[in-house]
Amino acid sequence: MSAKSPRESETATVSEPVEVAKVGDMAVGQGRTCALADGRSIALFRTEAGFFAIDNDCRHRGGPLGEGFLEGPVVTCPWHGWRFDVTTGVSPDDPAACVASHPVTVVGDSVRVEIR
Ligand code: FES
Numbered sequence: 001m002s003a004k005s006p007r008e009s010e011t012a013t014v015s016e017p018v019e020v021a022k023v024g025d026m027a028v029g030q031g032r033t034c035a036l037a038d039g040r041s042i043a044l045f046r047t048e049a050g051f052f053a054i055d056n057d058c059r060h061r062g063g064p065l066g067e068g069f070l071e072g073p074v075v076t077c078p079w080h081g082w083r084f085d086v087t088t089g090v091s092p093d094d095p096a097a098c099v100a101s102h103p104v105t106v107v108g109d110s111v112r113v114e115i116r
Contacts, residue, residue, distance in 0.1 A: 015114055015115045015116075016114070017103075017105055017112035017113060017114050018036065018037070018112060018113060018114075018115065019110045019111065019112050020034040020036075020042065020044055020053070020111055020112065020113050021034065021044060021051075021111040022109050022110065022111065023106060023109045023110075023111060024109065025111075026044070026046040026051075026111075027046065028046050028047065028048055029046070029047070029070055030045070030046055030070065031043060031044065031045040031046075031065070031066050031067070031068060031070050031075060031086075032044055032066050032067075033056050033064055033065075033066030033067060034053075034056075034066070034113075036115065040056075040115070041056040041057075041064075041066070042054065042055060042056050042066070042102060042113060042115065043055065043056040043064070043065040043066035043068075043075070043086075044066065044104075044111070044113070045066075045070055045075060045086040047070070047072065047073050047086065047087070048072075049073065049087065050104070050106070051104045051106060051111050052073075052086040052087050052101065052104055053101065053102040053103075053104050053113045054075075054084060054086055054089045054099045054100065054101045054102065055089070055099040055100045055102075057099070058077040058079065058082055058084075058099070059082065059091075059097045059098070059099055060077065060079070060080055060082045060097075061079065061080070063077040063078055063079030063080065063082075064078065064079075065077055065084065065099070070086070073085050073086055073087045074086070074092060082097065084097075084098070084099055086101075087101070088101055089101035100116055102114055102115055102116055
């Protein structure tokens with residue numbers, strides 16, 4: 001008998017990639033909230049390094065991170081200013097205050113996210 005490692009459990013819940021935008025829909029430095037078919041939403045960002053997706057709900061009080069201000073790889077929540085690195089989901093101010101990040105792939109003009 002062996003228990004699943006946290007990594008195995010995490011991998012088991014990753015969905016098939018779903019298209020959330022087209023490459024041409026977003027300029028570098030932009031973010032947006034993307035509604036998913038299951039009712040959840042994610043925050044999608046385009047940085048100089050490419051596209052990144054994190055949970056849309058801020059860990060403070062649920063503010064919409066997709067509507068936040070993006071500066072480099074860091075988004076600032078529009079409600080009270082908590083900050084998160086969109087490439088990792090980790091707050092540069094408090095590493096314990098992180099949101100989930102989701103893998104993004106670009107296939108042609110299609111921006112696809114695997115939801116964890
Ligand atoms: S809800 Fe995001 S900082 Fe308060």
